[in-house]
Amino acid sequence: MSTIDHISYVQPKSGIGAARLTGAGLLVLLGGFATIGPVVIPVDPSAQDFGASLAPVGSDYLLGTDHYGRSLLARLAHGARLSFGMAFLTTLAAAMPGVLLGLLAAWRGGWAEKGLELMATVVLALPGLMLVLLLLAFSPGDYGPLFLGLALTLWVEFYRVTKATTKTVLSQPHIEAARMLGFGSRYILTRYVLPVIGPMIATLAAFAMATAIIAVSTLSAISVGLQPPTPELGSMIVELLPYFAEAPVQVLLPAGLIFLLVLGLQLLAQGERA
Amino acid sequence: MNIQVRNDLLVTDLSIHTADGPIVSDVSLSLGRGHPLTLLGESGSGKSLVAQAIMGNLPPGLHAIGRILFKGSDLLAEAPSERRSRWGRSISLLPQEPWLALDPTMRVLPQVAEIHRYVKGRDAAGSAAAAKENLLEVSLSSAEALYPFQISGGMGQRAAIAMAHAAGSELLIADEPTKGLDAMLRDQVTARLRREVENGRLLLTITHDVAVARALGGTIGIMLNGRLVESGPAETVLKAPKHLYTKALLSSEPSQWERQVPAASGEMVIAGRGLKKSYGSKTLFSGLDIEIASGEIVSIVGPSGCGKTTIGNILLGLNPPDAGLVERRADLSSLRFQKLYQDPPAAFAPHQTIRKGVRDLVRLHGETWARVEDLLARLRLPESLLDRRPGEISGGELQRFALLRALLLNPAFLFADEATSRLDPVSQKEVITFLQEIAAEAGLAILLVTHDRDIAETISTRVIDLGSSDEKAM
Amino acid sequence: MKNFFLSRLLQASIVAVVVGAVCFALMRALPGDAAMRIAAGRYGPDARIADAAEKVRLELGLDRPIAAQFLEWIGSLLRLDLGHSLVTGRAVAHELQVQLGASVWLAATALLISLLIGPLVGLISGLKPGGAADRSGLAGAVVFRAIPPFVLGLILMLIFSRQLGWLPPAGFGSPREILLPALTLALGLAAMSSRVTRNAVAAVARAPYFAFARYKGLPEAVVVRRHGLRNAAIPVVSYLGLQAIYLVEGVVVVESLFAYPGIGHALVHAIVERDVPMVQGTALVMGLMFVAINATIDLLTFWLDPRTRRTA
Numbered sequence A: 001m002s003t004i005d006h007i008s009y010v011q012p013k014s015g016i017g018a019a020r021l022t023g024a025g026l027l028v029l030l031g032g033f034a035t036i037g038p039v040v041i042p043v044d045p046s047a048q049d050f051g052a053s054l055a056p057v058g059s060d061y062l063l064g065t066d067h068y069g070r071s072l073l074a075r076l077a078h079g080a081r082l083s084f085g086m087a088f089l090t091t092l093a094a095a096m097p098g099v100l101l102g103l104l105a106a107w108r109g110g111w112a113e114k115g116l117e118l119m120a121t122v123v124l125a126l127p128g129l130m131l132v133l134l135l136l137a138f139s140p141g142d143y144g145p146l147f148l149g150l151a152l153t154l155w156v157e158f159y160r161v162t163k164a165t166t167k168t169v170l171s172q173p174h175i176e177a178a179r180m181l182g183f184g185s186r187y188i189l190t191r192y193v194l195p196v197i198g199p200m201i202a203t204l205a206a207f208a209m210a211t212a213i214i215a216v217s218t219l220s221a222i223s224v225g226l227q228p229p230t231p232e233l234g235s236m237i238v239e240l241l242p243y244f245a246e247a248p249v250q251v252l253l254p255a256g257l258i259f260l261l262v263l264g265l266q267l268l269a270q271g272e273r274a
Numbered sequence B: 001m002n003i004q005v006r007n008d009l010l011v012t013d014l015s016i017h018t019a020d021g022p023i024v025s026d027v028s029l030s031l032g033r034g035h036p037l038t039l040l041g042e043s044g045s046g047k048s049l050v051a052q053a054i055m056g057n058l059p060p061g062l063h064a065i066g067r068i069l070f071k072g073s074d075l076l077a078e079a080p081s082e083r084r085s086r087w088g089r090s091i092s093l094l095p096q097e098p099w100l101a102l103d104p105t106m107r108v109l110p111q112v113a114e115i116h117r118y119v120k121g122r123d124a125a126g127s128a129a130a131a132k133e134n135l136l137e138v139s140l141s142s143a144e145a146l147y148p149f150q151i152s153g154g155m156g157q158r159a160a161i162a163m164a165h166a167a168g169s170e171l172l173i174a175d176e177p178t179k180g181l182d183a184m185l186r187d188q189v190t191a192r193l194r195r196e197v198e199n200g201r202l203l204l205t206i207t208h209d210v211a212v213a214r215a216l217g218g219t220i221g222i223m224l225n226g227r228l229v230e231s232g233p234a235e236t237v238l239k240a241p242k243h244l245y246t247k248a249l250l251s252s253e254p255s256q257w258e259r260q261v262p263a264a265s266g267e268m269v270i271a272g273r274g275l276k277k278s279y280g281s282k283t284l285f286s287g288l289d290i291e292i293a294s295g296e297i298v299s300i301v302g303p304s305g306c307g308k309t310t311i312g313n314i315l316l317g318l319n320p321p322d323a324g325l326v327e328r329r330a331d332l333s334s335l336r337f338q339k340l341y342q343d344p345p346a347a348f349a350p351h352q353t354i355r356k357g358v359r360d361l362v363r364l365h366g367e368t369w370a371r372v373e374d375l376l377a378r379l380r381l382p383e384s385l386l387d388r389r390p391g392e393i394s395g396g397e398l399q400r401f402a403l404l405r406a407l408l409l410n411p412a413f414l415f416a417d418e419a420t421s422r423l424d425p426v427s428q429k430e431v432i433t434f435l436q437e438i439a440a441e442a443g444l445a446i447l448l449v450t451h452d453r454d455i456a457e458t459i460s461t462r463v464i465d466l467g468s469s470d471e472k473a474m
Numbered sequence C: 001m002k003n004f005f006l007s008r009l010l011q012a013s014i015v016a017v018v019v020g021a022v023c024f025a026l027m028r029a030l031p032g033d034a035a036m037r038i039a040a041g042r043y044g045p046d047a048r049i050a051d052a053a054e055k056v057r058l059e060l061g062l063d064r065p066i067a068a069q070f071l072e073w074i075g076s077l078l079r080l081d082l083g084h085s086l087v088t089g090r091a092v093a094h095e096l097q098v099q100l101g102a103s104v105w106l107a108a109t110a111l112l113i114s115l116l117i118g119p120l121v122g123l124i125s126g127l128k129p130g131g132a133a134d135r136s137g138l139a140g141a142v143v144f145r146a147i148p149p150f151v152l153g154l155i156l157m158l159i160f161s162r163q164l165g166w167l168p169p170a171g172f173g174s175p176r177e178i179l180l181p182a183l184t185l186a187l188g189l190a191a192m193s194s195r196v197t198r199n200a201v202a203a204v205a206r207a208p209y210f211a212f213a214r215y216k217g218l219p220e221a222v223v224v225r226r227h228g229l230r231n232a233a234i235p236v237v238s239y240l241g242l243q244a245i246y247l248v249e250g251v252v253v254v255e256s257l258f259a260y261p262g263i264g265h266a267l268v269h270a271i272v273e274r275d276v277p278m279v280q281g282t283a284l285v286m287g288l289m290f291v292a293i294n295a296t297i298d299l300l301t302f303w304l305d306p307r308t309r310r311t312a
Helices: A018-040 A072-108 A110-124 A128-136 A143-170 A173-180 A185-221 A233-243 A248-273 B047-055 B080-086 B108-119 B124-137 B153-167 B183-198 B210-216 B234-239 B244-251 B308-315 B354-364 B369-378 B383-387 B395-407 B425-442 B453-459 C002-029 C034-043 C049-061 C066-078 C092-127 C132-146 C149-163 C175-206 C208-215 C220-257 C263-273 C276-304
Strands: B009-018 B021-031 B037-040 B063-070 B091-094 B171-175 B202-207 B219-224 B227-233 B268-279 B282-293 B297-301 B323-328 B337-340 B413-417 B445-450 B462-465
Touching: A018 A072, A018 A248, A072 A110, A072 A143, A072 A185, A072 A233, A072 A248, A110 A143, A110 C002, A128 A143, A128 A185, A128 C002, A128 C220, A128 C263, A128 C276, A143 A185, A173 A185, A173 B337, A185 A233, A185 A248, A185 B354, A185 C149, A185 C220, A233 A248, A233 C149, A248 C132, A248 C149, B009 B047, B021 B037, B021 B047, B021 B202, B021 B219, B037 B047, B037 B210, B047 B063, B047 B091, B047 B171, B047 B202, B091 B153, B091 C208, B108 B124, B108 B153, B108 C220, B124 B153, B153 B183, B183 B202, B183 B210, B202 B210, B210 B234, B219 B234, B219 B244, B227 B234, B227 B244, B244 B425, B268 B308, B282 B297, B282 B308, B282 B323, B282 B445, B297 B308, B297 B425, B297 B453, B308 B413, B308 B445, B337 B395, B354 B369, B354 B383, B354 B395, B369 B383, B369 B395, B395 B425, B425 B445, B425 B453, B445 B453, B453 B462, C002 C066, C002 C276, C092 C132, C092 C175, C092 C220, C092 C263, C092 C276, C132 C175, C149 C175, C149 C220, C175 C208, C175 C220, C208 C220, C220 C263, C220 C276, C263 C276
Parallel strands: B021 B227, B037 B202, B037 B219, B091 B171, B171 B202, B297 B445, B297 B462, B337 B413, B413 B445
Antiparallel strands: B009 B021, B009 B063, B219 B227, B268 B282, B268 B323
């Protein structure tokens, strides 16, 4: 009796968008901290003050200092900017070719699609982090291979989703109908395809940024990514770890910042379906 | 409504409530041995809810009041566990679209055998043997070792009947048993149900198809907006309907239509010569000739999967033929060859309002909005519908918008691909009538593809028959 | 079936070629004497290294086309001739044997723990979608997925070894040492699989065949056992394919973090030390491990879901 079964007579609970809203709010706050923070905080994140090594929170330094006496507030702001910036750039570098090639493959099919599929298969044969690691072997600690490796692994998801969704849309009767009614490819692309893939790309982009943030911090933490003294959140945690007994808050702050960044992105991307 | 004398199932003043109020009110009906009951109505009329109240599987949030007496005990007074213990024992359900109701990961035989094993408590070997017997009864022995995805719709329906046999319960509730089946399979299924009645089973059928109700006989109840508006013996209700809705419903049945065939004007608009198409090793048709002149309606009939839609698509240039060629009158732009689709919502972009789509079309071809307004009036479409999205409009209205869209381009040829098969009978008749009128007025050549022979025969100049049903994997 | 096998075989060869190509390029791109490095990698420290380097230099100097050199490189890779570590001088294959065992133990333990947690939480959540268990399961999954594995590992390390002193923070040799890294991986994996299980269970519970099994009169336990479990398991098992990525990546991270002497740890070490033969060997083995996990999942899906046998 499925005609009726599918209709729910129970009122849906309110607050469907609450998770998304929380995610967006978190990102606005953290984004503000990352963009405005480095400008308004007058302290150099690498300025050492051995007299104030491991100063507690609320002393002369608002969020305390690390073992070299560097201001944690300044380092966190620069770290957030770095994470956000890297994540944003890699996602952009992955999404642009991914979406365009996905559209191309879905639209043209044939050899273009076969070639792109092969490229995607090659990239997906190895877990993404392994590919990044292999590229990092060329020059550990550099931005270049890190950026390249992340973009190289992340574009595939954009490509695959764009291709699959566009193909589904293009195979529907309403596209055939639109063509018969005389509408051109441009109209079909902008009115029928983009409105469908747009929200999906946005969701994927949020996920890709979360992945990039985790990857960048993880790679620094296992000392193949960005190297100290760069104020990178992952390496800050590992650097401060030996001083955990004396200054636990200083270890937890960058960890918490990564957590909130990733959480914000995931909530924004998925909402209630997380 | 009056109550018959012999009744094994007696429903009195049944109402079904949501938190907001009743959605089914005061339904009383009965059925007995040899007298099946058929509830007829469109989706949303509440007929399925009545069946669910009897079965005891109303969706959460709904509750039934009134009395349902089955062999002397009031079902509504029973605890949920007692009601559930009747399932498969005294009441069986024949699900709609049984291919979805079968476990996709289990072969057919064990799905029948488990009834003997776990409901009747027989041993494994005995259950398997009994299940084989049940499948043999519905001539489905060949499907014992098949998975549900390997069998056809008609076979799925027979597997469900075999399960009802295995249960051996007295009351059988068939919920839209012919949904998704073409006319030929529909008749096979109703014949099978008829046999269940002759074998002494109590049968309650829910359907939107007057033909099913007619074939089953017994008592017919007509449901509309949660009420039983008319009921009585099948002959009486079908021959002398009292309620307005019943009358409309019956007169919209294609077999009752007045035959009205347009005369051929002689001027060919489109033709296919020696067309051939095969899929894999199966040849759908070959050496097929078809010619449609202006003002003519030509129909292609045949069971699903026979390739009738493919012919239309070949004429429109959407599919290439394997052999043969298509001729079109030379002076016509390709924009004047248009198509209506089987599933109206699929023919519109889901996120675009109708107004936006129509306005873009008007702009694209330099038409005026006044023409749209004329057509809206002509097709009896209220302007307020323009601001809705396709999902928020009924299928009949949406199909008329599809017609409007096509008519804006002054078509010379229109391919209506099962364009009314998903519409309720009243909307179906409306759309067909519009097509007939427009063909006559504008000299439009129409190719109608349908599985409904009655429609084809009452309205077309010529009917092309693509053969009888040969169900796959029989 | 044959198709699965072929596509996994293809994946394995792509892994070998990609890893080989990157390392081939790496060998030539790094600063210093490439010929010396190649000779050391090829013949190990026992050979008279200067002579060998001269031989290699001659080879390179002969100006053989780069394609031929590359083919030779890939050829020896496919023969599993992995060469010698530039750092320790020992045969790469020999080093890998020990490390692979350690990593497999870690991955298997992590997977096992995650399968004890994830599907159970998912099942409880999915039986009553929207209920208290479902919502706390969701919150837990969201939180655990937002914590990068290395942070999670550090937190566990701080709690269990520093604060409580229950488990050693690093090392290898006893089951106690495998527990923390395995738990780190398992929690991340379980956070993902719990939601997939939850959705699978909820979908089966809504499915018409599940309702129909009840209408047939089957007792609830039989309905769940015969029509629930297998159908709910299918998406969970195919999702393990995606989890394999997390698992392999996680092994690298967690091993480095806990100084666990597995293959991921060796890979990171080799990258830092620019030990190309070791990079190639470890990356190849990890890549093949990934392929093997995927192949196992294919087999499981194939066994669970008759629809995948359609073309067989």
